[in-house]
Amino acid sequence: MTSRRGSADERRDRMRVRIEESVLPPLVALAIAAVVGDVLILIFGQSPGEVYRQLLEGTWGNAYGFGQVIYKATTLTFTGLAVAIGIRAGLFNIGAEGQLASGGFLAALVGLALPAGTPGIIAILLCLVAAAAGGGVVGAIPGALKARFGASEVIVTIMLNFIVLALLNYIVAAHVHVAETLHTPEIRAGSMPRLGDVSARFAGSAANTTFLFALVAAVGVWWYLFRTRQGYELRAVGLQPDAAEYGGVRVGSVWAKAMIVSGALAGLGGVNYVLGYKHYYEEGFGTGSGFLGIAVALVGRNHPVGVVIAALLFATLSQGGLAVNALVPKQMVDVLTAVVIIAVATSVPEVRRALASARRARGTGGREPDSAPSEGLISNPGPSSQFPVTDSGS
Amino acid sequence: MSGSTAVRIRGVVKRFGPVVANAGADLEVAAGEIHALVGENGAGKSTLMRVLAGMYPPDGGTVEVATSGGALREVSGWTTRAAIDAGVGMVHQHFMLVPTLTVAENLILGREPRRGLSLDLAVAEREVRALSDRTGLRVDPSRLVSDLSVGEAQRVEILKTLYRGAKVLILDEPTAVLSPPEVRDLWKVLRRLRDDGGTVILITHKLDEVIAISETITVMRAGRTVGRLPTAQATARAIARMMVGREVSLAERRELGTGNGEPTAASRERQAASVPGSPFPVPALQVSHLTVASSRRPNEVDNVSFTVARGEILGIAGVEGNGQTELIEAITGLRDVSSGTISIADASGALREVTDSDVRSRADAGLSHIPEDRHRRGLVLEYSVADNLILGQQHRFTASASALDRARIASNAASRISTFDIRPPDESLPSRVLSGGNQQKIVIAREMGRDFTVLIAAQPTRGVDVGAIEFIHDQLRKARAEGKAILLVSADLVEILALSDRVVVMYGGRMVVTLPGHEATPEILGPYMTGAHGAAGTAT
Numbered sequence: 001m002t003s004r005r006g007s008a009d010e011r012r013d014r015m016r017v018r019i020e021e022s023v024l025p026p027l028v029a030l031a032i033a034a035v036v037g038d039v040l041i042l043i044f045g046q047s048p049g050e051v052y053r054q055l056l057e058g059t060w061g062n063a064y065g066f067g068q069v070i071y072k073a074t075t076l077t078f079t080g081l082a083v084a085i086g087i088r089a090g091l092f093n094i095g096a097e098g099q100l101a102s103g104g105f106l107a108a109l110v111g112l113a114l115p116a117g118t119p120g121i122i123a124i125l126l127c128l129v130a131a132a133a134g135g136g137v138v139g140a141i142p143g144a145l146k147a148r149f150g151a152s153e154v155i156v157t158i159m160l161n162f163i164v165l166a167l168l169n170y171i172v173a174a175h176v177h178v179a180e181t182l183h184t185p186e187i188r189a190g191s192m193p194r195l196g197d198v199s200a201r202f203a204g205s206a207a208n209t210t211f212l213f214a215l216v217a218a219v220g221v222w223w224y225l226f227r228t229r230q231g232y233e234l235r236a237v238g239l240q241p242d243a244a245e246y247g248g249v250r251v252g253s254v255w256a257k258a259m260i261v262s263g264a265l266a267g268l269g270g271v272n273y274v275l276g277y278k279h280y281y282e283e284g285f286g287t288g289s290g291f292l293g294i295a296v297a298l299v300g301r302n303h304p305v306g307v308v309i310a311a312l313l314f315a316t317l318s319q320g321g322l323a324v325n326a327l328v329p330k331q332m333v334d335v336l337t338a339v340v341i342i343a344v345a346t347s348v349p350e351v352r353r354a355l356a357s358a359r360r361a362r363g364t365g366g367r368e369p370d371s372a373p374s375e376g377l378i379s380n381p382g383p384s385s386q387f388p389v390t391d392s393g394s
Numbered sequence: 395m396s397g398s399t400a401v402r403i404r405g406v407v408k409r410f411g412p413v414v415a416n417a418g419a420d421l422e423v424a425a426g427e428i429h430a431l432v433g434e435n436g437a438g439k440s441t442l443m444r445v446l447a448g449m450y451p452p453d454g455g456t457v458e459v460a461t462s463g464g465a466l467r468e469v470s471g472w473t474t475r476a477a478i479d480a481g482v483g484m485v486h487q488h489f490m491l492v493p494t495l496t497v498a499e500n501l502i503l504g505r506e507p508r509r510g511l512s513l514d515l516a517v518a519e520r521e522v523r524a525l526s527d528r529t530g531l532r533v534d535p536s537r538l539v540s541d542l543s544v545g546e547a548q549r550v551e552i553l554k555t556l557y558r559g560a561k562v563l564i565l566d567e568p569t570a571v572l573s574p575p576e577v578r579d580l581w582k583v584l585r586r587l588r589d590d591g592g593t594v595i596l597i598t599h600k601l602d603e604v605i606a607i608s609e610t611i612t613v614m615r616a617g618r619t620v621g622r623l624p625t626a627q628a629t630a631r632a633i634a635r636m637m638v639g640r641e642v643s644l645a646e647r648r649e650l651g652t653g654n655g656e657p658t659a660a661s662r663e664r665q666a667a668s669v670p671g672s673p674f675p676v677p678a679l680q681v682s683h684l685t686v687a688s689s690r691r692p693n694e695v696d697n698v699s700f701t702v703a704r705g706e707i708l709g710i711a712g713v714e715g716n717g718q719t720e721l722i723e724a725i726t727g728l729r730d731v732s733s734g735t736i737s738i739a740d741a742s743g744a745l746r747e748v749t750d751s752d753v754r755s756r757a758d759a760g761l762s763h764i765p766e767d768r769h770r771r772g773l774v775l776e777y778s779v780a781d782n783l784i785l786g787q788q789h790r791f792t793a794s795a796s797a798l799d800r801a802r803i804a805s806n807a808a809s810r811i812s813t814f815d816i817r818p819p820d821e822s823l824p825s826r827v828l829s830g831g832n833q834q835k836i837v838i839a840r841e842m843g844r845d846f847t848v849l850i851a852a853q854p855t856r857g858v859d860v861g862a863i864e865f866i867h868d869q870l871r872k873a874r875a876e877g878k879a880i881l882l883v884s885a886d887l888v889e890i891l892a893l894s895d896r897v898v899v900m901y902g903g904r905m906v907v908t909l910p911g912h913e914a915t916p917e918i919l920g921p922y923m924t925g926a927h928g929a930a931g932t933a934t
Contacts, residue, residue: 011822228796229788232781236774245728246763246771247786248754 017359022301025351026310029299029343036339037332044328051324055333058323059316065323067195067205071272072315073308074207075100075286077214078269079293080300080307081221082135082262086153087302088225089258090238095142095157096266097290098164099135103267104274105168106134108281111187111274112176123190127275128213128268135267136260138164143259147252153259161290169283183282192276208276215308217265222304234258266290295341301348313340400425400460400562400593401446401482407454408441415441417617418455423562423610425460428584428594430608430625432601434637434859436829438617439597440487443564446595447484448477459562483560485551487567491539497550498522498535501557525557530583544714545576552583562593569603573713574887574920581607599637599860601630602888613637638860675703678879679725679848680745684734686717686724692732694720696903702848702879704739707870709894709911710883713923717903718883719766722852725881726763727753739847739879757786760847764837764854766883772837773825780807780821783840814839815865831862842869849873852883867893887916901925 038048059065079096086093093099110130114123142156169182176184192209195202225231236244237254245251273285292314299313300306314337321333401423408416416438423429433439445452446459451471458466459480469480477483491500498519507517522535531549539547548568555563565584569577584594584607598604604611604625611628613621613636621636679702688694695717702708710718723729725736727748737745738759748756757763765771773782780803784791791806793799807821816828816835825833834854841849851870855863870893874880884890890897897914898905899922907922 014822227798227800229792229798230796232788232798236777236785239776240770240774242770243772243774243785245753246726246765247774247788248752248757250752 017355020355021352022303022306024355025348026299026301026306026344028351029340029347030313032343032347033336033340036343037336040332040335041328044332046327051327054324054327055316055320059319063199063201064203064205065319067202067207068319069312069315070195070211071206071208071277072318073311074211074214074272074276075269075289076292076296076311076314077211077218077308078272079266079290080296080311081217081304082139082264082266082269083293083297084300084302084304084307085221085225085234085265086258086262087297088238089234089254090241091143091146091153091255091258091262093139093142093157093259093262093266094154094294095138095160095164095263095290096269096293097286097288098157098161099138099263099266100269100286100290101168102138102164102270103131103133103135103264104270104285105172105281106267107131107190107271108184108187108274109176111190111279112185114187114189116188118189120189120191124192124275127187127190128271131267131271131274132264133267134270136264139259139261139263139266140256143256143263146259147256153255165284168281172281172283178280181282182284183278183280186279187275190275191279192271194276206277208272210272210276213268213271217268218304218308221265225304230257266293269293292337295337295344298341299344398425398460398464399423399466401595402458402466403442403446403455404458405455406442406445406452406457408438408445408450409453414617416445416452416455418619419614419617420619420622421446421612422622423593423595425464425593426588426591427609428588428596428607430604430611431595431597431614432599432604432611432633432637433614434599434861436831436859437614437637439614440566442614443484443566443595443597446477447482447564448472448474449484478558478560481559481561482564483555483558483562484564485548485555485566485568487570489547489551491547491550491554493540494538496536496538497533497542497553500539500550501535501554505558522553522557525553529553529556530579530586531556545572548572548580556587561591562595563587564595564597566597567599568596569598569600570885573923574916575924576713577603600888601633604628604633605630615639634860675706676739676743677701677745678704678739679881680735680737681725682735682737684721684724684736685732686720686729687732688720691903694903695724697734698900698903698905699734700898700905700908702881704847704877704879705874706895707874707880707882707893709890709897710881710900710905711887711890711897711914711919711923712885712900714885716900718852718900720903721900722763722766722850722883725850726761727751727756754786754789760845762841762844762846762849764841764849764851766852766856768833768837773833775826776824778822779811779816779825779828779836780804782825782836783807783810783821785840787840787844810836810839810843813843829859831858834858834862834866838866838869842873847879849878849880850883851880853885854882855884855886855889863889887919890914891916899923 041048041051059069079100082096082099083093107127107130110127111123114126138160141160142151142153145151145156146153172182172184178185195207195209196205225235233244233249234254236247237249237251241251244254269289270286274281278285296307296310296314300308300310317333317337317340321330324330324333399422401421403419403421405418405420406416407414407418419438419442421431421442431439431443441450444450446457455470456468457470458468459482461467469476492503495503498515501522502518507514507521519535526532526535531553533542533546533549533553539550542550552563552565568580572580588594596603596608605628608625611623611625611633612619613633615637681701682699684695684698685693686695698721700708712718720729724731731749735747735749737747738756738761740746740759746759748759751759769775774785783806784803788798791799791803804821810816811819811821814835816832816839825836828836838854854870855866858866870880870882882890882893891911891914894911894914896908897911897919898908899919900906901922902925909918
């Protein structure tokens with residue numbers, strides 16, 4: 001029998017294991033990316049130290065750069081959360097790009113339709129609802145097709161990106177654009193205060209109060225996933241749909257709901273640009289942010305806290321690329337971003353294996369069931385996922 | 395040939411992290427014998443045999459295998475490839491066959507006979523057919539593996555091992571998936587192999603098998619070898635005591651298994667007593683004219699009707715794949731029915747139809763379900779013990795409309811863990827790391843720890859150790875004594891006979907025979923299980 005003290009120690013051990021397993025792999029991946037970055041920088045005949053110094057100075061080193069990081073991280077937080085909640089439910093939402101655009105467009109339309117004198121708080125709320133609805137509708141389509149017909153959400157979301165973006169471009173170009181441009185007129189109500197309005201030090205940066213909503217969304221997603229019955233059921237569906245079904249969960253309906261929530265989160269990301277920065281919808285405003293959300297979710301291990309951190313990381317790289325443009329081509333940072341993603345995808349399983357065997361050598365931590373290694377081809381291979389989804393977190 | 399040693403294992407140690415699977419295990423197998431390696435689940439039998447077959451390198455000790463000349467050669471830590479080349483082959487519990495290939499293609503995988511650049515399938519099929527005839531392992535080489543029954547797939551596994559030239563054949567729990575006649579066929583094949591000079595090592599925890607087939611027995615407990623004796627001198631009781639390390643109540647299992655009437659008469663009294671004022675059984679679960687489709691057939695369950703009374707255990711025997719899974723899924727709401735009705739008694743005792751209700755409302759109506767596959771359905775393996783202890787009841791553990799009540803989940807876990815003795819007693823561990831027996835206790839604790847009227851217990855003791863089997867059987871008996879209605883579905887005939895007040899046999903989606911528990915014996919049920927009585931048994 002374990003004494004109270006013993007079990008407290010065990011708990012601490014497990015907590016350490018959990019932290020190691022969630023923090024170490026991304027750190028290793030970053031180290032690998034840094035080494036690759038060094039090589040690239042050397043190829044361009046520059047000093048890595050100098051480039052990294054400028055990269056940091058141009059981002060976290062001054063208020064403007066930091067504001068830009070915050071701005072970019074805000075959109076990425078929303079799309080990262082969108083992808084993460086999908087993966088938690090066992091769905092791979094590649095349609096954040098289209099959902100983001102759709103959300104931004106609807107927010108712009110509502111902002112345009114509202115009378116100029118509408119009180120800010122009401123206008124913002126209405127625009128937020130519109131953005132969530134715009135993304136949610138686009139997410140609902142693959143969700144419903146998956147739940148009803150078993151259609152692969154991967155294929156449907158990819159194809160919907162083309163449909164949605166083409167449709168929005170047509171509507172803007174044919175009906176609501178300002179002459180000589182590809183954007184809508186400026187919204188009359190619902191704009192988010194910029195950080196530059198609050199403190200002059202942020203002047204010129206696109207950062208705006210949408211980032212507060214992104215943080216609220218992250219906390220909300222965390223609470224939903226780990227503290228509510230619906231989150232319990234959603235994660236069960238993602239981990240083991242058969243067990244969830246056994247537990248009285250309607251798997252199809254969870255899939256449909258998860259895709260709506262996922263789409264709504266991505267849609268809210270459009271607010272950052274439309275309400276916070278330019279105050280109009282413009283064709284291609286979110287280019288890449290939806291897809292980068294996949295990387296954000298992957299690096300953030302599908303945990304809201306991880307997503308926020310990963311969003312900041314990718315935003316830093318993106319903004320840093322501009323800051324070091326004088327020394328190396330800004331595309332180098334795009335390459336670096338891709339290297340980070342590949343390194344994370346590779347190192348997560350690899351580092352976890354290494355950690356597990358290190359623990360075995362130390363003689364602490366998890367145990368291995370006797371029958372583990374013999375999975376036959378004819379038997380059910382069990383729940384497998386393309387993603388390193390674990391239930392760590394809460 | 396006999397007298398010489400085929401395999402000698404000394405002091406093998408094998409660790410998986412902190413878990414010691416083998417702690418100094420010994421095994422000596424004579425050439426040309428059938429050797430039974432027995433022990434509880436988790437005793438380290440499979441691990442030891444995987445060390446022998448080259449799948450795991452040992453952390454200590456030596457493994458020696460006879461060469462063709464008969465001399466022993468140390469091979470500790472060899473590869474599976476080397477083991478196969480030396481004639482040591484293992485047939486696993488989980489089959490390792492490619493379902494989309496034919497029997498012949500599966501057999502030759504890795505050593506295909508070629509004609510020029512192309513595969514010579516004609517030669518392959520001829521070779522396979524010859525081997526099949528020689529060993530008595532009959533199976534058509536041109537059939538797809540996905541079309542085979544489990545028994546046939548096992549024959550292919552054995553053939554595959556023999557095709558690769560195995561002289562020492564290791565079988566891991568081979569009868570777990572077979573009906574009694576198939577088991578008899580397997581024994582015939584094994585004896586034939588032995589008579590041809592082959593050596594067979596049989597891993598099992600079923601004592602009747604050990605006594606039926608083996609010449610020598612080695613008993614393992616907790617990773618160590620605790621005894622070796624000739625089968626002629628062994629009794630089931632003595633082996634069981636060695637396996638567990640204490641006396642086990644085998645008596646009741648045996649007695650009922652052979653069909654003596656006494657205990658069932660006792661259960662009859664209990665049944666009558668559980669329904670005060672009524673000498674007649676009160677139905678708690680009623681299934682009428684139920685037909686259920688599967689992806690393969692429109693009548694996987696074919697017009698089945700039965701009732702389970704309060705205080706009764708109805709046992710469904712039968713070889714797996716005869717509609718039991720679909721029947722259970724239909725009753726619990728996991729699968730749509732094509733026609734027929736399902737009714738469950740409500741609080742007042744009146745039957746209420748639930749045919750169109752969903753899983754959750756059936757559970758709320760008092761239906762508990764121990765699913766046949768705990769790793770797929772019964773548990774979310776990544777979830778903590780505490781979270782698994784509320785699966786299916788999660789809507790009862792909320793503080794508001796949606797927020798989970800963590801405090802109640804924790805106190806529920808604490809009380810279930812102590813009542814059902816789940817080890818280690820830590821509700822925050824992921825269920826994945828618990829042993830099979832303790833994982834099953836989580837399911838049992840959840841389904842039997844709450845208020846219920848009807849329990850569907852499917853393979854409740856599959857893959858759990860003897861100690862846990864006793865515990866689970868006691869729980870089922872206790873529930874029966876409390877007036878619960880229990881539908882027991884099991885591939886283990888001994889279990890069915892030990893617990894059931896009535897036994898039905900399912901074959902081809904139909905219930906082909908119903909017998910009172912005290913009249914059922916393996917001899918009577920066996921032919922029904924294989925459909926031999928199919929024509930005569932259409933009484934239902």
